[in-house]
Amino acid sequence: MGEKIKIGISRCLLGENVRYDGGHKLDHYLTETLGMYVDWVGVCPEVEYGLPVPREAMRLVGEPGSPRLLTIRTKVDHTEGMKKWAHSKLKELEKENLCGFIFKSKSPSSGIKGVKVYSETGVPSKSGAGIFGGAFLNRFPLLPAEDDGRLHDPQLRENFIERVFVYRRWLDFAAGDSSMKGLVAFHTDHKFLLMAHSPEHYRRLGKLVAEGKKYRREELHSKYIRQLMDGLRLLA
Numbered sequence: 001m002g003e004k005i006k007i008g009i010s011r012c013l014l015g016e017n018v019r020y021d022g023g024h025k026l027d028h029y030l031t032e033t034l035g036m037y038v039d040w041v042g043v044c045p046e047v048e049y050g051l052p053v054p055r056e057a058m059r060l061v062g063e064p065g066s067p068r069l070l071t072i073r074t075k076v077d078h079t080e081g082m083k084k085w086a087h088s089k090l091k092e093l094e095k096e097n098l099c100g101f102i103f104k105s106k107s108p109s110s111g112i113k114g115v116k117v118y119s120e121t122g123v124p125s126k127s128g129a130g131i132f133g134g135a136f137l138n139r140f141p142l143l144p145a146e147d148d149g150r151l152h153d154p155q156l157r158e159n160f161i162e163r164v165f166v167y168r169r170w171l172d173f174a175a176g177d178s179s180m181k182g183l184v185a186f187h188t189d190h191k192f193l194l195m196a197h198s199p200e201h202y203r204r205l206g207k208l209v210a211e212g213k214k215y216r217r218e219e220l221h222s223k224y225i226r227q228l229m230d231g232l233r234l235l236a
């Protein structure tokens, strides 16, 4: 895989005028700095699902675990339509070999955590994930995913970028020499990095690799990458 790393991103962060009010949320760090090293795959759930610009603002209402997506004033329910669209968009994204995704924070469609969920009487209470953001996390649990708000924290940003690069190396490994010997070499290359994040994950993965012959290749790879990404998520 010789091409640049691909990262998914909410299109308003790229400066596209797709927000409900006709504006954008251009993030200069993402477009001008990180953008030098990656290819963006832009996604705007609300516009790609078929809503116009400008449009009535929406919010999440109901249970934080399974909220509904409603327009604020006229209460039009877009939940099912957005879920259906998200399902086919996620299938399309599977083919992109993404190494991460940066979501717009607080959006009822794109947010991944801390999105306000309102009661039927309009009181914001608990917080959840936007309809597309939540579906993405369920479909791609291993992929590094952050929102623009959290990426302003230098430690979280460094952690995200590190995971993106490791994930890309994993995809390259899986597409190339994915033999047992190759896995040992991959593990050797990453073991100090992993140890800096979590000695416990380092120990568990060392044991997994040492006992690797007990598993089918697919099973071994799936256990390995899941634990590696879990360990790297912990701040060093």
Ligand code: SF4
Pocket (backbone or CB within 6 Å): 010, 011, 012, 013, 018, 019, 020, 043, 044, 045, 046, 047, 104, 107, 109, 110
């Ligand atoms: S937050 Fe998501 S849905 Fe809203 S404008 Fe940005 S990309 Fe589109």
